[in-house]
Amino acid sequence: MADSDHVRAWVSRLWGIDPDRQEMARERLNKWAIPHVLDALPSTDADGAIGAVFLVESFDALVERGVPKEKLLAKLRRDRDVWPTWAEIRAGGLLSAHSPDDMELVAEPGRGAGRHPDYALRYSTGERVAVEFKALGLSDEEVAFSQSAKPLLPQLIPPQHGIVTAHIEGSEIRGWPNRETRRRYKADAARRAKNIHSSTREIAAAVIVAQGLEETYVKRLTYRFHDAFAQLPSDHEWCVGFHWSNGAPREMVRDALSQSEPPENLVGVVFTGSVAIPGSMENFITFIPPPFGTDRGREEWTSGNQSVDYAKTIFTRVEESAGVRPTLIRVPSQGRMRDFLFRGGDQRIFPFNVVLVADPRDLPVSRRLASSRP
Numbered sequence: 001m002a003d004s005d006h007v008r009a010w011v012s013r014l015w016g017i018d019p020d021r022q023e024m025a026r027e028r029l030n031k032w033a034i035p036h037v038l039d040a041l042p043s044t045d046a047d048g049a050i051g052a053v054f055l056v057e058s059f060d061a062l063v064e065r066g067v068p069k070e071k072l073l074a075k076l077r078r079d080r081d082v083w084p085t086w087a088e089i090r091a092g093g094l095l096s097a098h099s100p101d102d103m104e105l106v107a108e109p110g111r112g113a114g115r116h117p118d119y120a121l122r123y124s125t126g127e128r129v130a131v132e133f134k135a136l137g138l139s140d141e142e143v144a145f146s147q148s149a150k151p152l153l154p155q156l157i158p159p160q161h162g163i164v165t166a167h168i169e170g171s172e173i174r175g176w177p178n179r180e181t182r183r184r185y186k187a188d189a190a191r192r193a194k195n196i197h198s199s200t201r202e203i204a205a206a207v208i209v210a211q212g213l214e215e216t217y218v219k220r221l222t223y224r225f226h227d228a229f230a231q232l233p234s235d236h237e238w239c240v241g242f243h244w245s246n247g248a249p250r251e252m253v254r255d256a257l258s259q260s261e262p263p264e265n266l267v268g269v270v271f272t273g274s275v276a277i278p279g280s281m282e283n284f285i286t287f288i289p290p291p292f293g294t295d296r297g298r299e300e301w302t303s304g305n306q307s308v309d310y311a312k313t314i315f316t317r318v319e320e321s322a323g324v325r326p327t328l329i330r331v332p333s334q335g336r337m338r339d340f341l342f343r344g345g346d347q348r349i350f351p352f353n354v355v356l357v358a359d360p361r362d363l364p365v366s367r368r369l370a371s372s373r374p
Contacts, residue, residue: 003044004042005333006331006333006338007043007044007046008022008049013199014203014278014279015050017053029055034073036080037076045340045341046329054093058090058094060093061092061093062107064096065099065104066106067107075089076089087133088133092118092119099121103121103123105122107119128237130237130239132228133241134242136224136242141213142213143345143348145171145326148172149345150326154328156186159186160190161202163200163204163205163207164185164205164207166185166209167211168211170210196278203329204329204337205327207325207326209321209324213322215252221242221256222259225240237266239268240266240269243273243349244271253288254288257288258291258292269288270286271288282311317355322359323353325355341354
């Protein structure tokens with residue numbers, strides 16, 4: 001079996017992304033023949049496999065809206081740091097896929113004139129809205145936490161099946177569980193495996209969740225707001241868009257916005273992203289309109305393939321779960337367990353969030369390696 005075969009099969013089984021979609025994306029990536037893109041999106045792990053699908057499909061969505069493919073390919077070739085560019089294309093693709101049919105996207109309008117947005121949205125009515133996208137990955141503190149958790153993940157993971165989740169308060173691991181404690185975690189996770197979603201009953205996973213880092217995220221988000229506000233001219237309306245791969249609840253984002261002195265021509269902030277939960281991969285677009293410092297008022301929800309109630313439930317439970325979650329997932333293949341996804345601080349931007357088990361709402365104040373949740 002090739003190194004990528006088990007990844008392709010389990011991406012389909014866990015999150016419903018058909019192997020044909022994955023193979024098509026891989027073929028397109030190979031045809032582009034951009035070495036640093038291929039290196040960033042290997043077929044041998046879930047982040048690379050799914051990241052390739054999302055990149056290619058978002059690329060196509062933008063081209064269908066009028067963005068020249070040569071311009072997108074040139075950007076991918078030019079930007080050696082792949083993930084911020086990936087996030088911009090992915091966010092633009094999600095936005096274009098959920099916009100009115102009469103909308104056209106213009107990539108980097110006014111590039112030769114100095115300050116310019118990433119996209120301009122043009123409608124048949126003549127309305128024009130500029131959109132500046134910013135990727136928001138892990139901070140230095142969150143990277144340090146993830147790297148400190150990385151060597152502990154293989155020690156916590158059950159040998160065959162089950163999900164162990166350790167919740168830690170703050171950004172520092174102050175003590176590792178001893179061998180007996182780790183053995184108890186694994187045995188408890190294996191016993192409870194029959195109670196989890198059927199798609200995950202055969203996997204083995206370890207997750208270490210940093211609780212209480214939301215304020216760090218909001219502080220970083222505030223800086224990014226200021227960067228975006230300074231980048232765009234004031235002669236038309238515009239939005240700021242963010243690819244969301246970890247973060248904080250909407251109320252905290254609103255507070256960050258209200259403290260950032262947004263200009264009057266800012267018509268809203270858009271968050272786009274994807275979250276992998278047992279059994280499915282869900283995409284979302286969240287639009288926050290001004291005034292940002294007031295109660296959000298009435299919310300409008302739409303959903304494509306699922307009911308609105310389902311979409312609200314999933315989004316709310318994921319939003320309530322901490323975003324910094326170093327994770328190791330292994331899957332069975334040819335009689336042994338093989339690595340499928342390993343997030344341990346080597347990457348700041350992820351193609352999707354992973355929440356195998358939502359954080360319990362009744363976590364105690366002290367969480368330092370205190371809970372094992374299957």
